[in-house]
Amino acid sequence: MPKTTDTTTTPPPAAVARDPHWAAKLERLRARKPATQTLTICDDATVRQNLAQAKTEHDTAVAYGNEDSQKTTAQALEAAQAAFDEAAIVLTFQALPSPAFQALKEAHPPTEKQAEDDQAINLDTIGPELVSQSSLDGLTPEDAAHFLESWGTGEATQLFMTAWNVQNHVRSDLGKG
Structure with missing residues (x-):
């Protein structure tokens, strides 16, 4: 049975003395959800181009401060965005708990050749x-393997990198000392 950490402990008195809101902060920390990232795929080049053009026209209207033009371009942008949203496929990925991600990496050790090239994992098998384990859309390993093998290199790389990058996503700032 894996070791678990008790999350119902009382904050140390010294922490509460330094920050009377510590208990509320601790509760917020405990309630955090894992990071997510999306990959948006739109196969319709015309829809993508229309959205890009609408964004450019609206940004130009805003830059010049023309209120009538801003209103018109905002409506066109809204319509182009709606068409894009209708045509697009959005895949969502979520960070795995650290132990699960570590176990996944350990389950896919590098080949001898990959190890000689200083790779820590087998990118061909992981x-x-x-993709499957981090997918919130229910992609199976078989689906993921099919996409990674049959899509063009750029799109397959984006699929893998979205699933990989969410594992390393940072939502914190070190701030000023």
Whole structure:
């Protein structure tokens, strides 16, 4: 049985003395959800181009401060965005708990050749499992393997990298000392 951490402990008195809001902060920390990232795919080049053009026209209207033009271009942008949203496929990925991600990496050790090239994992085998395990859309390892093998290199790389990058996503700032 894996070791778990008790999350119902009382904050140390020294922490509460330094920050009377510590208990509320601690509760917020405990309630955090894992990071997510999306990959948006739109196969319709015309829809993508129309959205890009509408964004450019609206940005130009805003830059010049023309209120009538801003209103017109905002409506066109809204319509282009709606068409894009209708045509697009959005895949969402979520960070795995650290122990699960570590176990996944350990389950896919590098080949001898990959190790000689200083690779820590086998990128050829981890992809389908990583994409599947981090997918919030229910992608199976078989689906992921099919996409990674049949899509063009750029799109397959984006699929893998979205699943990989969410594992390393940072939502914090070190701030000023």
